Amino acid sequence: MGFTVSMPQPANHLFHVVFRCDGLKGEIQDFKMPAWNPGYYRIMDYAKNVSNFRAADGAGRSLAWEKVTKNTWRVVADNAGTIVLNYDVSGTVSFAAQNYLGENRAYLAPPGLYLHVAGKLQHPVTVAIQPPPGWSQIATGLEQVPGKANTFSAPDFDVFYDCPVLMGNQEMLQFEVKGVPHQVAIENVPPAVDRGKMAADLKKMVEAATRLIGDVPYKHYTFLMMGTGNGGIEHLNSASIAFNGSSLTSPEGYLRWLSYVCHEYFHNFNVKRIRPIALGPFDYDAENLTNMLWVSEGLSVYYQDLITVRAGLVTRDQYLDRMKNSMAQFENSPGRHYQSATESSWLTWGTSGVGNDRNTTISYYNNGSMLGAMLDLKIRHESKNAKSLDDVMRGLYRKYYQEKKRGFTDAEFRAECESAAGGPLDEVFEYASTTKDVDYEKYFAYAGLQLQVTKQDASGSYLGLNTQSADGKLVVASVTAGGPAQSAGLQPQDQILEVDGSKATPKSLNDLLTARKPGDSIKLKISRNNAMQDIEVTLAKNVKLAYAFQTRPGPTPIEAAILKDWLRDRE
Numbered sequence: 001m002g003f004t005v006s007m008p009q010p011a012n013h014l015f016h017v018v019f020r021c022d023g024l025k026g027e028i029q030d031f032k033m034p035a036w037n038p039g040y041y042r043i044m045d046y047a048k049n050v051s052n053f054r055a056a057d058g059a060g061r062s063l064a065w066e067k068v069t070k071n072t073w074r075v076v077a078d079n080a081g082t083i084v085l086n087y088d089v090s091g092t093v094s095f096a097a098q099n100y101l102g103e104n105r106a107y108l109a110p111p112g113l114y115l116h117v118a119g120k121l122q123h124p125v126t127v128a129i130q131p132p133p134g135w136s137q138i139a140t141g142l143e144q145v146p147g148k149a150n151t152f153s154a155p156d157f158d159v160f161y162d163c164p165v166l167m168g169n170q171e172m173l174q175f176e177v178k179g180v181p182h183q184v185a186i187e188n189v190p191p192a193v194d195r196g197k198m199a200a201d202l203k204k205m206v207e208a209a210t211r212l213i214g215d216v217p218y219k220h221y222t223f224l225m226m227g228t229g230n231g232g233i234e235h236l237n238s239a240s241i242a243f244n245g246s247s248l249t250s251p252e253g254y255l256r257w258l259s260y261v262c263h264e265y266f267h268n269f270n271v272k273r274i275r276p277i278a279l280g281p282f283d284y285d286a287e288n289l290t291n292m293l294w295v296s297e298g299l300s301v302y303y304q305d306l307i308t309v310r311a312g313l314v315t316r317d318q319y320l321d322r323m324k325n326s327m328a329q330f331e332n333s334p335g336r337h338y339q340s341a342t343e344s345s346w347l348t349w350g351t352s353g354v355g356n357d358r359n360t361t362i363s364y365y366n367n368g369s370m371l372g373a374m375l376d377l378k379i380r381h382e383s384k385n386a387k388s389l390d391d392v393m394r395g396l397y398r399k400y401y402q403e404k405k406r407g408f409t410d411a412e413f414r415a416e417c418e419s420a421a422g423g424p425l426d427e428v429f430e431y432a433s434t435t436k437d438v439d440y441e442k443y444f445a446y447a448g449l450q451l452q453v454t455k456q457d458a459s460g461s462y463l464g465l466n467t468q469s470a471d472g473k474l475v476v477a478s479v480t481a482g483g484p485a486q487s488a489g490l491q492p493q494d495q496i497l498e499v500d501g502s503k504a505t506p507k508s509l510n511d512l513l514t515a516r517k518p519g520d521s522i523k524l525k526i527s528r529n530n531a532m533q534d535i536e537v538t539l540a541k542n543v544k545l546a547y548a549f550q551t552r553p554g555p556t557p558i559e560a561a562i563l564k565d566w567l568r569d570r571e
Helices: 157-161 195-213 245-249 251-266 293-310 316-331 341-350 364-382 389-403 410-421 426-433 440-445 506-515 557-566
Strands: 002-006 014-022 028-032 050-057 065-069 072-076 082-090 092-095 098-101 106-108 125-130 137-140 151-154 165-168 171-177 180-186 221-226 232-234 238-242 449-462 465-470 473-479 495-499 521-528 531-538 540-551
Touching: 014 098, 050 072, 072 082, 125 157, 137 180, 137 221, 151 157, 171 195, 180 195, 195 251, 195 293, 195 389, 232 251, 238 251, 245 251, 251 293, 293 316, 293 341, 293 364, 293 389, 316 364, 316 540, 341 364, 341 426, 364 389, 364 410, 364 426, 364 440, 364 557, 389 410, 440 449, 449 506, 465 506, 495 506
Parallel strands: 002 125, 180 221, 221 238
Antiparallel strands: 002 014, 014 082, 028 072, 050 082, 065 072, 092 098, 098 106, 106 165, 125 151, 137 165, 171 180, 232 238, 449 540, 465 473, 473 495, 495 521, 521 531
16 A cells, blocks of 8 residues: 655645555455544544545546545445555645645644555555655655655554655754664744754753653654744644744743644553553544543643753753642632533533633633642652652553553553552542542642742623533532622522523533622522522622742651652752
């Protein structure tokens, strides 16, 4: 099975693809295109970008075909041993999960470019790329075919779909870690940015991450630093990262970039190899649902900053500043009252973006990073600093990736954490699966840190309850002691039917609280024990929370040891 990809007129944004399959048998052959890109949890409907589809046998005789699903082309093969497909793919969006072709660069997102024969994902495949005249660089994680220019191979379509290509005249940087080559293809980085420092800092980051896991699991690695914009996707031995190059000219922007790149790089461990069982082997036709994106994405956010500390690129104080900002962002988001980390993970496929509606959703990235810190500190505390979340990640890598060669279940992840801690971790996992308020102070105290929480006036108004959506019903999960809801008589398990005469939904309630002022009243129609009643609530002043860390005077020896080992400087 081999592809040829050409770009005869780049300004038209059309890739021309030829797919030749030899050794086929059967009257009918179905060819499929993935509906999504692993690492980006959205149905993309890539097939809509395909045009001018044609099928022929090895002698060039046209074969009849029809589209039988959104992403399936059925070819009447008539027992032809060879089938050759020709088709065009439009590439107009510059993004890590989309194909793009312009006059001076191209990005190939494989799930949206290549078809496969149904049922034959495990077949080896090659691709020959024909770049336009004047383009000198092809950067990818694919293996070069010896003796064939611009021709690459993959052992199967899962690997093939996981290896994007960046083409044009990008700058190329290089470094090695433990003898393994790493390439960095960069675009649109101002000349004032020190390329040597970029490569040296990325090397330190890779060294710290691979030291944490204890392995370099690939033969080569490629960073595809694309154009301008935002958004990145991880791969087994590469990462596609869009960013604003001018941001690297400031110290703050440069550190944010390092953290961002570290996130995508650490995914080559956490997601591509340490993964929930739902995330591979993939079903390319439909959503791959899991409760565990708070682990796959959130713990990667946690480690992206921790690794930069251990690489000597970020200070302890800078790390704690990021942590306090993450807590403030999460705690001041009204969505935290309505959605848990596990719900956010499961439901992300049904939204147009992670935390799309800030009123009623959360980001499992943000929440997961804080849960990661609490898991880490709790494990260190319970084990008297003998174990940490690092041990959990290494254990998952060895047991499930290297030995069992599969992903882990939700229960297996929890079991690994509790094994490291030497006991149950009920509270942390309850925080992950509910909207319960988090006792941050307790967890950071394990490292001898005092967390100071202050309140500042904010816009909107305050009701003082948490709700949950169940079977389309808005139910009170808890009420805040002394808050307006409790004072008005609202109780847990009350079902809110209407808000000021309109149907009650998480969004309608939060929109109303955003628009109203302290002292205003709202009328709620509720159902309690199957009896309806009206309740009027007078709203209170809204506040936002701000956080700050201080080292506690006179920490115990174990607290001091935990802080030192947790936020240790470069190893």
